[in-house]
Amino acid sequence: xxxKFIVGTKGLTSEQLEGLASESDMFQDLLxxxxxxxxxxxxxxxxxxxxxxxxRNLDFDFLIKADDDSYVRIPSLxxxxxxxxxxxxxxxxxxxxxLGAGNVRDAGQRSTGPFAHTTSPTPWVEVTxxxxxxxxxxxxxxxxxxxxxxxHKEKVRGIYEKYVQLKKNGTLxxxxxxxxxxxxxxxxxxxxxxxxxRIKGLHVPP
Numbered sequence: 001x002x003x004k005f006i007v008g009t010k011g012l013t014s015e016q017l018e019g020l021a022s023e024s025d026m027f028q029d030l031l032x033x034x035x036x037x038x039x040x041x042x043x044x045x046x047x048x049x050x051x052x053x054x055x056r057n058l059d060f061d062f063l064i065k066a067d068d069d070s071y072v073r074i075p076s077l078x079x080x081x082x083x084x085x086x087x088x089x090x091x092x093x094x095x096x097x098x099l100g101a102g103n104v105r106d107a108g109q110r111s112t113g114p115f116a117h118t119t120s121p122t123p124w125v126e127v128t129x130x131x132x133x134x135x136x137x138x139x140x141x142x143x144x145x146x147x148x149x150x151x152h153k154e155k156v157r158g159i160y161e162k163y164v165q166l167k168k169n170g171t172l173x174x175x176x177x178x179x180x181x182x183x184x185x186x187x188x189x190x191x192x193x194x195x196x197x198r199i200k201g202l203h204v205p206p
Contacts (some may be wrong), residue, residue: 002058003029005068006050008036070137071151071159073172080134080149090128094135131185133204143179146171147204 007020009032024030031053036046047065054063062081066072084090134149136142141153151162151172162172182204183196 001074002060004031004050005029006031006033006046008033008038008042008046010035010037012038066137066150067152069152069154069159071154071162073149073166076134076149080132084130090130092130092132092135094132094137129187133182133202138180140180142182143177144173145176145178145204146173147206148172 007030009017009020012020020030020032031050033046033049033053036042036049050065051063054060064072064077080092081090084092132149134145134147136145136148137150137152139153141151144151151158154162161174165174166172178201181198181200182202183198184202186195186197189195
């Protein structure tokens with residue numbers, strides 16, 4: 001498995017570059033994008049450049065893009081992908097008209113066009129979409145559920161606590177709780193604004 005933290009280095013000071021070089025020497029997990037400046041407004045271009053790099057430099061069956069404040073349970077993700085039964089070009093994640101923070105696509109999509117969070121299947125990306133409640137990847141966390149595969153909007157302490165909790169007790173949460181209701185995705189919705197009905201207490205499957 002290859003893991004990279006993507007960093008746009010355009011405009012960084014020599015001191016900042018030295019700090020990155022020191023970290024890179026230690027962990028070997030940084031990918032520099034010298035033509036990109038770190039800014040939220042540049043995020044789409046940065047993600048696209050990252051995927052182009054992966055397509056050209058890595059041999060992979062599946063690729064996951066996740067924010068660095070996300071906790072990803074790799075064994076659970078592997079099981080989820082295996083249980084898909086290998087549908088045609090799976091795109092697995094939490095779909096919404098706004099961006100999510102973690103989605104998985106398979107290597108077969110590399111030649112079909114750029115990876116995008118979309119509200120419905122588009123003609124230029126022939127994939128099998130799977131809306132998965134185990135992806136807690138909205139801009140606001142749904143809370144904590146022991147069946148979550150990816151948990152977004154986590155502070156460093158929260159990520160560490162989840163790791164320790166899993167290692168000691170085999171469960172993700174100290175206490176399961178719902179902060180924000182999840183939703184069922186309506187693929188037939190005419191407008192993206194009508195795509196998602198939030199329902200309290202939705203069952204998150206294992």
